[in-house]
């Protein structure tokens with residue numbers, strides 16, 4: 428299992444390390460407090476609290492339909508909570524002006540399940556899209572940056588291909604390159620391993636760790652794959668019925684005696700978690 432790379436000295440990040448928090452206030456990259464969200468009669472988030480560790484990889488696990496994707500959408504500001512706070516770099520994103528919320532959103536990179544690529548654009552243009560849309564960068568600079576990112580994810584030879592012409596694993600990597608291209612402080616991965624075979628999942632996990640080592644940043648993964656969680660996580664959060672039932676260092680979660688944590692991480696049928 429991986430050990431967290433965050434080194435703290437008296438509560439401060441150690442010298443030589445470039446933290447991804449606002450140096451002015453040392454704020455956490457992400458924190459949610461007492462988050463509630465109801466759709467119709469379905470109470471999805473029911474007072475969810477989480478303080479994510481800066482510059483660490485946190486994995487969120489939990490049964491299907493328990494609100495993991497809804498949490499991600501709250502973090503990135505796509506959904507507004509009915510109650511509670513979403514704090515990004517110390518700011519309650521629903522207590523600030525739209526313009527400021529927009530600026531904060533640009534500090535995120537998101538890798539959606541299917542890579543969310545534009546089908547009619549080649550991989551290069553898909554990756555360049557955020558730079559062309561959100562920055563004034565010159566085309567030669569965009570070319571250098573995008574080529575570098577594609578190389579990093581092993582897609583330098585697929586730049587001219589359309590998403591429909593490459594494999595699912597390559598599409599994920601292209602989505603990853605695009606998520607990285609704006610140098611995000613926070614990266615959210617919604618089931619990066621869905622639809623991938625175990626070997627491609629493992630290779631993608633290696634890539635996530637490699638890129639994290641290189642660029643740092645606060646990473647949040649949502650997955651159903653316990654092997655992925657075991658491999659990449661510094662911290663693990665378990666969500667059930669719209670609340671956090673466990674959060675802590677990955678090694679603690681995997682050694683936990685708690686019946687729910689054990690059942691979920693070992694994939695056992697016996698335990699508090701049933702089919703409903």
Ligand SMILES: Nc1ncnc2c1ncn2[C@@H]1O[C@H](COP(=O)(O)OP(=O)(O)OP(=O)(O)O)[C@@H](O)[C@H]1O
Pocket residue numbers: 466469471489490491492493494495496497498
């Ligand atoms: N925009 C929406 N409108 C209505 N209901 C929604 C909306 N978004 C999510 N839901 C509902 O919220 C619940 C939680 O959905 P969510 O996608 O967060 O689950 P999940 O934990 O990510 O599940 P899975 O592991 O299966 O992906 C589901 O019942 C879903 O139908």
